[in-house]
Amino acid sequence: MTCFSTPLAGYLLVAALLFAIGLAGALTRRNAILVLIGIELMLNAANLNLIAFWRFGPHPEMLTGLMFALFSIAVAAAEAAVGLGLVIQIHRHLKTTDLDQISRMKG
Amino acid sequence: MSIAFVVLALLTLAGAMAAVTLRNLVHCALALAVAFAGLALLFLQLDAQFVGFTQILVYVGAVAILVVFAILLTRGADDGKAGTVFSRTWLAGLGIAAAVFALLGWAVLRSVRGLAQAAGTPAVTVENIGQALMSRYVLPLEIVALLLTAALVGAVIVAMYEKEGAR
Amino acid sequence: MIEKADQIFVLLLHWLVGFLPEAWQHVASVVVCVAVIVAVYPALFAVAVLMERKGLGRMQNRYGPNRVGPFGVLQPVADGIKSLTKEDIVPRNADAAVHFIAPLVLVVAVFMGLAVLPMGRNMVLVEMDASLLFFFAMGASTELSVFMAGWSSRNKYSLLGAMRAVAQMISYEVPLLLSTVGVVMITGSLSLVDIVDAQTRYSWGLAHWNVFKPWGLAGFVMFVIASMAETNRSPFDLPEGESEIIAGYFTEYSGFKFALFFLGEYVGMFSIAGLGTTLFLGGWSSPLAALSWIPSWIWFFAKVELWICFFIWVRGTLPRLRQDQLMNFAWKFLLPMTLVNLLVAAEWRFVEGVWLRWIVGMAIVAGAYVLMGRVGMRRERLGPRSYRYAE
Structure with missing residues (x-):
C-alpha cells in the first residue's frame, strides 16, 4: 500500500474518485436535477481537497484552505438555489426535466 | 490510514455512487444527503470542526432539502416511464469521467513522495476563524454576502415568474 | 454542603468511574453520561405529556386523563405499554427502508x-468550541427525517404534511438562527458553556441574563416564536393539523415507530427550550444572587419545564395559523426584525453610557416593531386564491 503511505494521498484519492463520480453523474444522467447533484458532488470533492491540503500543509495557522472551503460552501449553496429555481422554471415551461429533450435554445 | 478514514470514505463514496445511479430521484437525493454527511464527518476527522458543522447545516439542512423540493415540484413529467435514466451520450460521459479520474489518480500517486507528512494538530478555534474573516478575508466575505443576496433575489424571481393567465 | 449538592451528579460520576482502570475511565464516563441523558429525557417526556394532557384538559374545562393510578399519573405508563404492544403497520406501497429509517434519524x-x-455547572457532555453551530446542524438534520417519513408513506396527507413541515422549518430556521446571533456577538463565543458563564454575573443581586437587555429581550421573543414553529407546536401546527390532514407526516406510522416520532418531537421541544434557556435565561444560573444556593441543575430543568408549560398554555389559547399567514409572518416580520436586532446588539456593544445605550436600543426595537408589525402587516389585501402547484 505505497499509495497510502501518507494520509494526504488517501484523502486526495477519495476526493478524486468523488469528483469522477460527480462528473460521471453530471455527464450521463438525463434528468436536470441529477446533473445538479453531480455538480454539487464535484464541488464537495474540491472542498475535501482544500481541507486536506489545509490540514497537512505547511501553514495550517494561515487558515487559507479552511476559508476557501467556507466560501466555496456559500457559493455552492447559492448555485444550488439558482440552479434548482431554473430547473423548476424549465419544468413549468416545457413540462419536462429531461435534458435530451431540452436541446433547443428557443423557448 | 485509520479505520475511521476508511469507513467514512467508503460511506461517502457509496452515498455518492448511489446518488448518481439510483433510479428513483428521491432516493438519489437521500443518498446525496448521506454523501454530504459522510463528507462532513471526514472534515471533522481532519480537525476542521467549523467547516464540518457548516457542511451539515448548509448541505444536509438546506441543499438536500432544496433538491428534494425541486424533485417533488417537477414530478409527473418523466418518472414512471420505462427505459433508461441515462442520457444518449452516456458512454462518452463515462469515458470522460474515467479519464479524469485516471489523470487525477496518476497525478496524486506520482507526487506521493513529495506530499507532506501529517503536521501536528492545528489549534484553530472559532475565534481564529472569526478574526480572519473580519480582517484578512473581509473583502471575500463581503463579496460572498453580495453574491448570496443576488442569488436569493434571482432565485425568487426565476421561480416566481409564471406564464400569463396562470394565476 | 451547597457545593456538594450542586455537583452531586459530577461527584457521583467520578465515584462511579473510579472503580475502573485509568485507561477506561474516559470512555466509561462518556457512556454513563449518554445513558443518563437517554434515560432522563424520555422520563421528562412522560411527565410533559401527562402535564400537557392534564393542563389542556383544565384549559378546555374538562378533567383530562384521571383513570390510571391516582389522579391519572400513571397514564404515560399505560400509553407506553399500549404503543409497544400495538401492531407495526407499514402500508403496502410504502418505501419500506425509508419508512423504517425516518424515525430513527x-x-x-x-x-x-x-x-x-x-445542564448544570460542569454538567455538559461535549464541551466544544462551536457547540451552538453543532446544535443547529443537528436541528437541520431533523428536517430530512420529516421529509423521509412523509414521502415514504405514499399517502397524500403524509406528503402534504411533510411539505408543510419542511417549508415551515426552513422558513423559521433563518429567524431562529439570526435571533441567537446577537447573543454570540455580545458574548464573543459560539460555545454554550461560555455563553452561560458570561451571564452568571450579578449586580445589585440581579443576574446579567441576556433577556434583561434590549437586544436580548427582542431576540428572546423572536426565539420563542421561531422555536414554536420549529417544533411544530400550536399555533404553528399546520404540518399535523388534525382537522385538515389527519396527522401530517406520521399519519402512516403506528406502534413503536409512532412512539419514536412522539418522543422525538418532545425531546426536540426540550432541547430547543434548553437552548433558549441557555442563550437568554442564563442557563443553569439563578436569577437572584440570594438564590444561588439552589443547585444549578434544578434551575436548568425548572426553566425548561416552565418553558414547556408556556408552550402548553399557548397551545390551549391560540388558534392555528393559515399557511400564507405563517409564511408572511416569517419572511416579512420575523426575518427583518432579527436583522434589526443585530443592529441593536452592535449598538449595545459600541455606544458608551449605560442609559444612552438602553434608550437607543429600546427605540430601535420599538421603532422597527411599529414599522413592520403594525404598519407593514396592515396593508394586506386578500385577493382570489391561486393554486400554483395544483393545476
Missing part, C-alpha cells in the same frame, strides 16, 4: 443536539 439527531447543552 429523527430521534438520533434530536438526542445529539442535547449533547452540547450545559
Whole structure:
C-alpha cells in the first residue's frame, strides 16, 4: 500500500474518485436535477481537497484552505438555489426535466 | 490510514455512487444527503470542526432539502416511464469521467513522495476563524454576502415568474 | 454542603468511574453520561405529556386523563405499554427502508443536539468550541427525517404534511438562527458553556441574563416564536393539523415507530427550550444572587419545564395559523426584525453610557416593531386564491 503511505494521498484519492463520480453523474444522467447533484458532488470533492491540503500543509495557522472551503460552501449553496429555481422554471415551461429533450435554445 | 478514514470514505463514496445511479430521484437525493454527511464527518476527522458543522447545516439542512423540493415540484413529467435514466451520450460521459479520474489518480500517486507528512494538530478555534474573516478575508466575505443576496433575489424571481393567465 | 449538592451528579460520576482502570475511565464516563441523558429525557417526556394532557384538559374545562393510578399519573405508563404492544403497520406501497429509517434519524439527531447543552455547572457532555453551530446542524438534520417519513408513506396527507413541515422549518430556521446571533456577538463565543458563564454575573443581586437587555429581550421573543414553529407546536401546527390532514407526516406510522416520532418531537421541544434557556435565561444560573444556593441543575430543568408549560398554555389559547399567514409572518416580520436586532446588539456593544445605550436600543426595537408589525402587516389585501402547484 505505497499509495497510502501518507494520509494526504488517501484523502486526495477519495476526493478524486468523488469528483469522477460527480462528473460521471453530471455527464450521463438525463434528468436536470441529477446533473445538479453531480455538480454539487464535484464541488464537495474540491472542498475535501482544500481541507486536506489545509490540514497537512505547511501553514495550517494561515487558515487559507479552511476559508476557501467556507466560501466555496456559500457559493455552492447559492448555485444550488439558482440552479434548482431554473430547473423548476424549465419544468413549468416545457413540462419536462429531461435534458435530451431540452436541446433547443428557443423557448 | 485509520479505520475511521476508511469507513467514512467508503460511506461517502457509496452515498455518492448511489446518488448518481439510483433510479428513483428521491432516493438519489437521500443518498446525496448521506454523501454530504459522510463528507462532513471526514472534515471533522481532519480537525476542521467549523467547516464540518457548516457542511451539515448548509448541505444536509438546506441543499438536500432544496433538491428534494425541486424533485417533488417537477414530478409527473418523466418518472414512471420505462427505459433508461441515462442520457444518449452516456458512454462518452463515462469515458470522460474515467479519464479524469485516471489523470487525477496518476497525478496524486506520482507526487506521493513529495506530499507532506501529517503536521501536528492545528489549534484553530472559532475565534481564529472569526478574526480572519473580519480582517484578512473581509473583502471575500463581503463579496460572498453580495453574491448570496443576488442569488436569493434571482432565485425568487426565476421561480416566481409564471406564464400569463396562470394565476 | 451547597457545593456538594450542586455537583452531586459530577461527584457521583467520578465515584462511579473510579472503580475502573485509568485507561477506561474516559470512555466509561462518556457512556454513563449518554445513558443518563437517554434515560432522563424520555422520563421528562412522560411527565410533559401527562402535564400537557392534564393542563389542556383544565384549559378546555374538562378533567383530562384521571383513570390510571391516582389522579391519572400513571397514564404515560399505560400509553407506553399500549404503543409497544400495538401492531407495526407499514402500508403496502410504502418505501419500506425509508419508512423504517425516518424515525430513527429523527430521534438520533434530536438526542445529539442535547449533547452540547450545559445542564448544570460542569454538567455538559461535549464541551466544544462551536457547540451552538453543532446544535443547529443537528436541528437541520431533523428536517430530512420529516421529509423521509412523509414521502415514504405514499399517502397524500403524509406528503402534504411533510411539505408543510419542511417549508415551515426552513422558513423559521433563518429567524431562529439570526435571533441567537446577537447573543454570540455580545458574548464573543459560539460555545454554550461560555455563553452561560458570561451571564452568571450579578449586580445589585440581579443576574446579567441576556433577556434583561434590549437586544436580548427582542431576540428572546423572536426565539420563542421561531422555536414554536420549529417544533411544530400550536399555533404553528399546520404540518399535523388534525382537522385538515389527519396527522401530517406520521399519519402512516403506528406502534413503536409512532412512539419514536412522539418522543422525538418532545425531546426536540426540550432541547430547543434548553437552548433558549441557555442563550437568554442564563442557563443553569439563578436569577437572584440570594438564590444561588439552589443547585444549578434544578434551575436548568425548572426553566425548561416552565418553558414547556408556556408552550402548553399557548397551545390551549391560540388558534392555528393559515399557511400564507405563517409564511408572511416569517419572511416579512420575523426575518427583518432579527436583522434589526443585530443592529441593536452592535449598538449595545459600541455606544458608551449605560442609559444612552438602553434608550437607543429600546427605540430601535420599538421603532422597527411599529414599522413592520403594525404598519407593514396592515396593508394586506386578500385577493382570489391561486393554486400554483395544483393545476
